[in-house]
Amino acid sequence: MTYTWHDPLLPSQDGVLEEGTKQHNVMIKIVDDQGDVISAFPAEKTGSLVDNGEKHGVQIPVSCQAGACFTCAAKVKKGMEDIDIGKVSVPLIDTDEDQILCCIAGVKDECFDDGKEHEIILEKYM
Ligand code: FES
Numbered sequence: 001m002t003y004t005w006h007d008p009l010l011p012s013q014d015g016v017l018e019e020g021t022k023q024h025n026v027m028i029k030i031v032d033d034q035g036d037v038i039s040a041f042p043a044e045k046t047g048s049l050v051d052n053g054e055k056h057g058v059q060i061p062v063s064c065q066a067g068a069c070f071t072c073a074a075k076v077k078k079g080m081e082d083i084d085i086g087k088v089s090v091p092l093i094d095t096d097e098d099q100i101l102c103c104i105a106g107v108k109d110e111c112f113d114d115g116k117e118h119e120i121i122l123e124k125y126m
Pocket of ligand 1: 067069072
């Protein structure tokens with residue numbers, strides 16, 4: 001199943017899709033500590049997860065925005081293999097193997113071109 005995300009900021013790219021809709025094959029879901037989805041947004045090929053969320057109206061709390069604090073950290077519940085932990089810049093602090101810093105992490109480029117569907121589930125600490 002390919003996700004269809006209604007985003008009024010995105011114009012139709014090819015005239016086939018309805019105006020304001022775009023097909024996405026990488027979806028980010030943020031869950032609470034009970035596993036309930038609290039927000040979701042499609043990933044973009046560029047930018048961090050924080051940037052991608054902001055583009056679709058999802059605010060992920062940040063502080064330094066440089067990979068140097070832990071404010072934006074999340075635990076990856078699913079899809080770690082699809083995440084580039086240093087997409088925007090190199091992490092300046094250590095994290096556990098299942099943790100990422102959303103301000104500098106993004107989705108690996110190849111996920112957008114492989115024709116597969118990807119779902120990344122993040123548990124946010126705050
Ligand atoms: S906001 Fe400080 S590491 Fe992301």
